[in-house]
Amino acid sequence: QVQLVESGGGLVQAGGSLRLSCAASGRTFSSYAMGWFRQAPGKEREIVAAISWRGGTTYYPDSVKDRFTISRDNAKNTMYLQMNSLKPEEAAVYYCARGPKFGIAAMARSEYDYWGRGTQVTVSS
Secondary structure: OOOEEEEOOEEEEOOOOEEEEEEEOOOOHHHEEEEEEEEOOOOOOEEEEEEOOOOOOEEOOOOOOOOEEEEEEHHHOEEEEEEOOOOHHHOEEEEEEEEEEOOOOOOOHHHOOEEOOOEEEEEEO
């Protein structure tokens, strides 16, 4: 059974930064593409970053490009999301998820099969 646990959320002022972590159980983390999603109240869950299984390929939607950075440490079974210049409208629950095995940076939510419980990010204006 795969378990994903997010951490690092919290309250930050607009323009500030946060670093989220996603710790994965099991020995197969390094074989899977991974991604970060967010969901604000009343909105659809949307992808904010994705990374290939080896970490060499990443994907960001235009809304976060050049401000967010996804990375992974396969030796530690951990993925990260560095978020800079946060905006109030980016307040949401942020989730990590497991993508395709030996996959590139997957963009579609349907490609992800295991999800963490999320970590709340609040951005004050």
